[in-house]
Amino acid sequence: MPIIEIVFYLFSGIATLAALGVITSRNPVYSVLFLVLAFFSSACIWLLLEAEFLAIVLVLVYVGAVMVLFLFVVMMLDINLTKLKSGFASYLPVGFMVAAAMAAQLLILIWARGAGTQVLEYGDTAGSNTRLLGELLYTHYLYPFEIAGFVLLVAIVAAISLTHRRRPETKYQDPSRQVKVKRGERVRLVPMDAEKED
Amino acid sequence: MILSDLQLALPEIFVAAMACVVLVADLFITEQRRGLTHTLALLTLVFAAIITLRVMVPVGDSVLAFSETFVRDRFGDIIKLFAYLVLAGVFVYAKHFLRVAGLFKGEFYSLSLFALLGVMIMVSAANLVTVYLGLELLALSSYALVAIDRDSASGSEAAMKYFILGSLASGILLYGMSLVYGATGTLQLGEISQALAGGMSDNLMLSFGLAFMVVGIAFKLGAVPFHMWLPDVYQGAPAAVTLLISSLPKLGYLALAIRLLADGMGNMHADWQAMLAVLAALSLILGNVVAIAQSNIKRMLAYSTISHVGFILLGILAASPAGYASAMFYTIVYAMMSAGAFAVMILLSGNGIEAENLDDFKGLAKRSPWYALMMLMIMFSLAGIPVFVGFFAKWQVIAAAIQAGFVGLAVLAVITAVIGAFYYLRVVKLMYFDEPESTAPVTAPIDFRAVLSVNGLAMLGLGIFSGGLIGVCVRAFG
Numbered sequence: 001m002p003i004i005e006i007v008f009y010l011f012s013g014i015a016t017l018a019a020l021g022v023i024t025s026r027n028p029v030y031s032v033l034f035l036v037l038a039f040f041s042s043a044c045i046w047l048l049l050e051a052e053f054l055a056i057v058l059v060l061v062y063v064g065a066v067m068v069l070f071l072f073v074v075m076m077l078d079i080n081l082t083k084l085k086s087g088f089a090s091y092l093p094v095g096f097m098v099a100a101a102m103a104a105q106l107l108i109l110i111w112a113r114g115a116g117t118q119v120l121e122y123g124d125t126a127g128s129n130t131r132l133l134g135e136l137l138y139t140h141y142l143y144p145f146e147i148a149g150f151v152l153l154v155a156i157v158a159a160i161s162l163t164h165r166r167r168p169e170t171k172y173q174d175p176s177r178q179v180k181v182k183r184g185e186r187v188r189l190v191p192m193d194a195e196k197e198d
Numbered sequence: 199m200i201l202s203d204l205q206l207a208l209p210e211i212f213v214a215a216m217a218c219v220v221l222v223a224d225l226f227i228t229e230q231r232r233g234l235t236h237t238l239a240l241l242t243l244v245f246a247a248i249i250t251l252r253v254m255v256p257v258g259d260s261v262l263a264f265s266e267t268f269v270r271d272r273f274g275d276i277i278k279l280f281a282y283l284v285l286a287g288v289f290v291y292a293k294h295f296l297r298v299a300g301l302f303k304g305e306f307y308s309l310s311l312f313a314l315l316g317v318m319i320m321v322s323a324a325n326l327v328t329v330y331l332g333l334e335l336l337a338l339s340s341y342a343l344v345a346i347d348r349d350s351a352s353g354s355e356a357a358m359k360y361f362i363l364g365s366l367a368s369g370i371l372l373y374g375m376s377l378v379y380g381a382t383g384t385l386q387l388g389e390i391s392q393a394l395a396g397g398m399s400d401n402l403m404l405s406f407g408l409a410f411m412v413v414g415i416a417f418k419l420g421a422v423p424f425h426m427w428l429p430d431v432y433q434g435a436p437a438a439v440t441l442l443i444s445s446l447p448k449l450g451y452l453a454l455a456i457r458l459l460a461d462g463m464g465n466m467h468a469d470w471q472a473m474l475a476v477l478a479a480l481s482l483i484l485g486n487v488v489a490i491a492q493s494n495i496k497r498m499l500a501y502s503t504i505s506h507v508g509f510i511l512l513g514i515l516a517a518s519p520a521g522y523a524s525a526m527f528y529t530i531v532y533a534m535m536s537a538g539a540f541a542v543m544i545l546l547s548g549n550g551i552e553a554e555n556l557d558d559f560k561g562l563a564k565r566s567p568w569y570a571l572m573m574l575m576i577m578f579s580l581a582g583i584p585v586f587v588g589f590f591a592k593w594q595v596i597a598a599a600i601q602a603g604f605v606g607l608a609v610l611a612v613i614t615a616v617i618g619a620f621y622y623l624r625v626v627k628l629m630y631f632d633e634p635e636s637t638a639p640v641t642a643p644i645d646f647r648a649v650l651s652v653n654g655l656a657m658l659g660l661g662i663f664s665g666g667l668i669g670v671c672v673r674a675f676g
Contacts, residue, residue: 139265140265140267141265141267141327142264142265143207143263143264143265143267143268143328144267144325144327144328144331147319147328147331147332147335148331150214150312150315150335151331151334151335151338153218153312154309154312154335154338154339154342155338157221157305157308157309157312157342158309158338158339158341158342161303161305161309161342161346162342162345162346162348165348
């Protein structure tokens with residue numbers, strides 16, 4: 001079995017196990033960490049296919065941004081702070097495991113490349129990966145690309161319309177009303193009898 | 199070349215632009231003048247129809263554009279025109295309800311227009327990517343619309359269920375698409391069809407891909423056993439939104455099924471016919487039988503939707519132009535009937551309380567004979583009683599299934615239709631033979647009444663002159 005296949009099966013195996021971990025672990029923080037591992041393994045498979053740009057974007061966007069956000073939300077949801085803090089040490093082993101697996105994957109990848117394996121050829125490799133993707137995206141897939149923009153717009157509209165509201169109990173400043181305030185609204189004159197000095 | 203592409207996609211571009219205009223314009227419209235948003239949205243639909251009619255492609259012809267990701271043909275044009283019509287009706291019906299329920303907001307209109315855009319994109323898709331993006335656009339807009347009443351617990355619950363099961367369905371569909379892509383090496387529906395013609399149909403990967411795609415479509419349509427979300431979503435959503443999601447998306451999902459199964463996987467029809475046959479049979483039985491036990495009209499109509507989905511699948515599984523045409527005719531007619539039925543429900547709702555229970559229909563004939571008559575026509579049409587258009591829709595579909603050799607399924611369809619007639623006629627009985635519980639007059643704005651009257655009378659008119667619309671549908675696949 002050529003090395004490239006071994007590496008592929010290894011990464012897909014880790015990705016599958018990590019995906020299983022996401023749905024089987026009871027602790028949401030573990031789930032998120034497993035999801036990170038699953039994304040990372042998929043990125044490694046993409047690297048094997050010489051799709052460097054996609055692999056890097058997957059790591060940067062999903063692992064770097066989306067999953068960190070997820071982790072924040074998951075941790076914020078747990079209101080019991082002491083419980084959260086006490087659990088910190090117990091997350092450490094899993095965190096280390098995920099990190100070690102990711103590091104090992106990187107090393108294997110470098111080793112597989114370095115071992116002089118012929119990586120599979122996919123289409124026209126002249127010009128960089130990113131450039132080819134960009135060219136396709138803005139010419140051949142222009143129409144789907146524009147639709148994807150609208151899908152994102154709808155997501156924004158939906159999110160704002162569902163969450164943005166003016167709560168009656170919140171206190172907020174209205175500068176125009178502050179400026180337009182009249183004397184009568186601020187000062188109340190109370191008629192009082194003058195006091196006489198005895 | 200790109201200019202002619204743009205001209206072909208002009209309806210989509212126009213609706214997309216106007217959805218954004220409505221979105222922004224609404225910010226500058228005050229609460230009291232919200233009617234302007236409504237008018238703007240209606241005008242959008244009118245002009246979209248004009249633009250669509252202006253550059254129709256000839257019958258039997260199809261023109262590809264945008265590197266073959268977009269297709270313009272007669273089937274798509276007709277579905278789009280009816281989508282405008284149905285959405286216009288929904289807007290008029292919904293306005294009254296939204297005002298009363300305190301939900302009269304601009305987002306309803308912009309999200310509905312985006313949902314329409316999703317339907318249009320799906321209808322004109324010639325590529326798996328376009329199909330999926332259109333579907334997601336429609337689905338995302340629908341999820342948000344279901345949750346539009348943020349203070350309603352049942353609305354949020356329905357939206358959550360809809361969102362989770364809907365995303366699951368999208369994921370399954372996408373998985374099927376990726377398997378098909380892996381097997382054929384192309385995303386182009388036309389090229390997939392050619393690849394299959396080259397004798398790949400015994401490919402295991404393709405069979406799996408097809409099975410996943412069928413499951414995804416069944417989920418979206420709400421066919422048994424993938425129907426669990428449908429009654430809960432219909433019941434939980436505000437009536438105006440139920441009205442929308444029970445009518446407009448059905449047109450899009452029909453196009454989804456026809457584009458994927460007929461245009462793309464047409465050469466594997468023997469495989470998907472068997473799958474659809476099971477789905478159709480289960481939907482017909484479960485939909486009609488369970489609907490009898492419902493006391494909530496929204497749930498009853500939801501189960502009735504499931505049974506009608508069974509009929510639509512019956513037309514598709516004939517896998518012939520006549521079958522597709524009958525499914526198309528059925529879906530168009532169903533969208534109108536469903537909109538009408540929910541409109542009467544909205545009519546009876548008042549003071550923010552939805553007339554959800556069947557008992558609310560008691561003695562409607564005494565309170566308002568005209569609306570009772572409209573509801574009677576819609577119910578007769580849904581039940582498939584002759585002269586009304588629903589009968590011809592059922593007849594066409596069953597005829598197509600028999601022609602394709604599914605005689606047993608056709609017999610089952612007839613039997614379940616008779617069972618289903620019971621709960622439609624029960625509504626008629628409640629309206630005409632029971633005493634009203636409240637004597638409050640039934641009131642609605644003039645535009646609501648006018649559209650409802652046209653909708654009700656159309657059930658009779660389209661039934662008597664059913665040849666015209668059937669001819670249009672048959673020519674769409676000519």
